[in-house]
Amino acid sequence: xxxxxxxxxxxxxxxxxxxxxxxxxxxxxxxxxxxxxxxxxxxxxxxxxxxxxxxxxxxxxxxxxxxxxxxxxxxxxxxxxxxxxxxxxxxxxxxxxxxxxxxxxxxxxxxxxxxxxxxxxxxxxxxxxxxxxxxxxxxxxxxxxxxxxxxxxxxxxxxxxxxxxxxxxxxxxxxxxxxxxxxxxxxxxxxxxxxxxxxxxxxxxxxxxxxxxxxxxxxxxxxxxxxxxxxxxxxxxxxxxxxxxxxxxxxxxxxxxxxxxxxxxxxxxxxxxxxxxxxxxxxxxxxxxxxxx
Amino acid sequence: xxxxxxxxxxxxxxxxxxxxxxxxxxxxxxxxxxxxxxxxxxxxxxxxxxxxxxxxxxxxxxxxxxxxxxxxxxxxxxxxxxxxxxxxxxxxxxxxxxxxxxxxxxxxxxxxxxxxxxxxxxxxxxxxxxxxxxxxxxxxxxxxxxxxxxxxxxxxxxxxxxxxxxxxxxxxxxxxxxxxxxxxxxxxxxxxxxxxxxxxxxxxxxxxxxxxxxxxxxxxxxxxxxxxxxxxxxxxxxxxxxxxxxxxxxxxxxxxxxxxxxxxxxxxxxxxxxxxxxxxxxxxxxxxxxxxxxxxxxxxxxxxxxxxxxxxxxxxxxxxxxxxxxxxxxxxxx
Numbered sequence: 001x002x003x004x005x006x007x008x009x010x011x012x013x014x015x016x017x018x019x020x021x022x023x024x025x026x027x028x029x030x031x032x033x034x035x036x037x038x039x040x041x042x043x044x045x046x047x048x049x050x051x052x053x054x055x056x057x058x059x060x061x062x063x064x065x066x067x068x069x070x071x072x073x074x075x076x077x078x079x080x081x082x083x084x085x086x087x088x089x090x091x092x093x094x095x096x097x098x099x100x101x102x103x104x105x106x107x108x109x110x111x112x113x114x115x116x117x118x119x120x121x122x123x124x125x126x127x128x129x130x131x132x133x134x135x136x137x138x139x140x141x142x143x144x145x146x147x148x149x150x151x152x153x154x155x156x157x158x159x160x161x162x163x164x165x166x167x168x169x170x171x172x173x174x175x176x177x178x179x180x181x182x183x184x185x186x187x188x189x190x191x192x193x194x195x196x197x198x199x200x201x202x203x204x205x206x207x208x209x210x211x212x213x214x215x216x217x218x219x220x221x222x223x224x225x226x227x228x229x230x231x232x233x234x235x236x237x238x239x240x241x242x243x244x245x246x247x248x249x250x251x252x253x254x255x256x257x258x259x260x261x262x263x264x265x266x267x268x269x270x271x272x273x274x275x276x277x278x279x280x281x282x283x284x285x286x287x288x289x290x291x292x293x
Numbered sequence: 294x295x296x297x298x299x300x301x302x303x304x305x306x307x308x309x310x311x312x313x314x315x316x317x318x319x320x321x322x323x324x325x326x327x328x329x330x331x332x333x334x335x336x337x338x339x340x341x342x343x344x345x346x347x348x349x350x351x352x353x354x355x356x357x358x359x360x361x362x363x364x365x366x367x368x369x370x371x372x373x374x375x376x377x378x379x380x381x382x383x384x385x386x387x388x389x390x391x392x393x394x395x396x397x398x399x400x401x402x403x404x405x406x407x408x409x410x411x412x413x414x415x416x417x418x419x420x421x422x423x424x425x426x427x428x429x430x431x432x433x434x435x436x437x438x439x440x441x442x443x444x445x446x447x448x449x450x451x452x453x454x455x456x457x458x459x460x461x462x463x464x465x466x467x468x469x470x471x472x473x474x475x476x477x478x479x480x481x482x483x484x485x486x487x488x489x490x491x492x493x494x495x496x497x498x499x500x501x502x503x504x505x506x507x508x509x510x511x512x513x514x515x516x517x518x519x520x521x522x523x524x525x526x527x528x529x530x531x532x533x534x535x536x537x538x539x540x541x542x543x544x545x546x547x548x549x550x551x552x553x554x555x556x557x558x559x560x561x562x563x564x565x566x567x568x569x570x571x572x573x574x575x576x577x578x579x580x581x582x583x584x585x586x587x588x589x590x591x592x593x594x595x596x597x598x599x600x601x602x603x604x605x606x607x608x609x610x611x612x613x614x615x616x617x618x619x620x621x622x623x624x625x626x627x
Contacts, residue, residue: 038407038410038411038415039407039411039415041404041407041408041411042407042408042410042411042412044404045404045405045407045408045508045512046408046423046426046427048404048505048508049426049427049429049430049505049508049509050426050429050430051441051445052430052438052439052441052442052445052505053429053430053433053438053441055441055444055445056433056434056437056438056441059441059444070443070444070447071444071447109328110328110329110332111329113325113326113328113329114325114326114329114330116325117321117322117323117325117326120322121321121322121325122322123319123322123323123326129326129330132330132333132334132337132338133333135337136333136337137559138558138562138610138611138614139341139562139607139610140562140563140565140566140567140583140606140607140610141563141566141567142566142567142568142582142583142586142587142603142606143341143344143566143603143604143606143607144337144340146344146586146590146599146600146603147337147340147341147343147344147603148336148340149590150340150343150344150346150347150596150600151336151339151340151343153347153354153361153596154343154346154347154361168336169336171332171336172332172333172336172337175329175332175333176333179329229431229432233431233434233435235435235436235569236566236567236568236569236583239568239587240590248434249434249435249436252434252436252437252440253436253569256436256440256572256573260437260440264434264437265437267434268433268434268437268438269433271432271433271434272429272432272433274432275429275431275432275433276429276432279425279429279432280425283421283422283425
């Protein structure tokens with residue numbers, strides 16, 4: 001038996017191996033797909049979420065054949081030009097915005113106070129308080145709407161259903177969402193910041209005004225935006241408490257049977273654009289600041 | 294589902310740890326609470342009591358003198374009997390609502406989980422952008438978005454044609470169309486979950502609409518829950534030779550259960566009472582509880598029956614939720 005060097009043996013072994021081949025494009029492709037399957041599902045979910053929004057925007061440029069705006073007929077900007085001359089739309093929009101502004105203001109104040117009480121204080125009845133905050137979020141809207149209608153009817157106020165009763169209802173269901181949002185912000189607060197302020201001889205009022213409140217403010221703003229969109233878009237509870245008052249969702253509901261005009265889609269598209277700007281501009285500003293720093 | 298204690302619940306500061314700000318009076322929290330709680334008391338608790346009271350009264354709104362009689366000695370339990378006969382036995386609208394909502398919630402969970410998982414673990418610097426995308430559909434009117442499904446699912450449109458060509462519609466129709474072997478099922482889906490040739494005006498359209506509308510309500514709590522998971526737990530599992538799937542099944546998913554619970558509740562509850570999807574996307578026979586309550590209040594004016602129906606829905610949901618929530622606790626959810 002002749003002796004061979006380790007290098008010769010290595011060369012032999014390599015020669016015996018099947019030649020190495022780059023995996024084909026198909027194999028690499030399928031491996032890549034398998035590794036990213038979750039991301040594909042996520043992309044699908046986002047697509048599912050966005051197709052209706054895209055349809056709403058696209059069909060604001062449609063000139064429907066009949067009264068129903070379901071099938072694409074012809075490109076037209078007439079809806080965008082005429083949207084503010086449709087008084088049904090402008091009237092209902094005005095009412096919805098007024099109601100949403102008042103509801104947001106009241107619900108944000110009341111909800112923020114509750115959030116501070118829960119997040120910052122110990123008191124008897126925490127469990128009950130939490131339950132009462134949780135219940136409106138865990139009750140179907142039809143039940144809340146019909147309950148409020150029953151209350152107004154039994155109080156002999158059926159004739160005065162309208163803007164006021166809608167606003168009362170909206171404040172009611174917005175409070176819980178404000179509490180949850182602001183409370184999360186308070187819970188995430190680093191209490192050492194406040195202690196530092198106190199150590200530096202700030203009294204409680206100053207600490208609250210200069211440290212605590214500014215730190216919680218983004219949460220309050222987010223809560224207010226949430227409350228506004230919840231109120232502005234609410235249909236189910238409004239349907240029970242509106243009487244003859246027509247908010248924008250009530251207008252769309254009424255129009256659904258006889259055909260929603262493309263002008264309503266224009267309003268939907270504008271709402272979407274505005275909200276996107278409100279949300280994205282601070283993000284972009286933050287990004288620019290960061291990249292400068 | 295095993296009752297593994299949620300780590301999030303343990304990590305969260307219990308009430309006792311909340312430091313009372315120095316110098317705050319012991320009644321300060323009550324001063325802060327009172328206005329909001331009063332509002333919720335007067336416009337949430339009192340109306341609910343009034344609803345129950347109405348459900349035990351007699352009278353109708355549109356005939357006679359339009360007033361209602363409530364008497365402690367003659368509680369009108371027959372309203373509940375009527376509601377039961379009408380909406381559970383004669384037409385199974387009640388069961389239908391719960392089943393539609395249940396299927397929609399399952400669908401939502403399946404669709405939302407990969408999305409929440411991707412945002413929590415795989416999105417890197419796109420995280421905030423993706424979160425904005427998840428809530429962005431809320432930025433436009435939900436009635437308009439629901440209505441847009443009429444365009445998407447229009448008969449012989451591209452989506453329906455595709456589902457028809459791959460045999461999906463036929464398959465769903467055949468599998469769910471069980472005429473006599475299971476009568477209660479056949480009552481709820483008399484002609485299967487969908488038609489072989491169309492989706493609009495079938496239960497499938499309503500269920501898809503429900504799943505679509507409440508998707509963000511599922512995604513956000515799931516994301517919040519996944520985001521809190523210490524990634525080292527998952528690494529430890531894979532270090533100990535578990536496969537990716539086992540690591541998910543034994544570690545990631547159980548740790549995300551608080552999010553699953555919150556998400557399914559936030560989807561199921563509004564879906565069970567929703568009148569919009571059934572009205573815009575379904576046929577008359579797809580009417581759900583929301584539509585029945587709405588019709589009894591608005592068209593019939595039989596407020597006591599409508600109130601009984603509404604209270605029944607509330608009781609059933611409260612019962613289901615309290616059994617379900619026992620594992621999570623409200624402090625975690627609020």
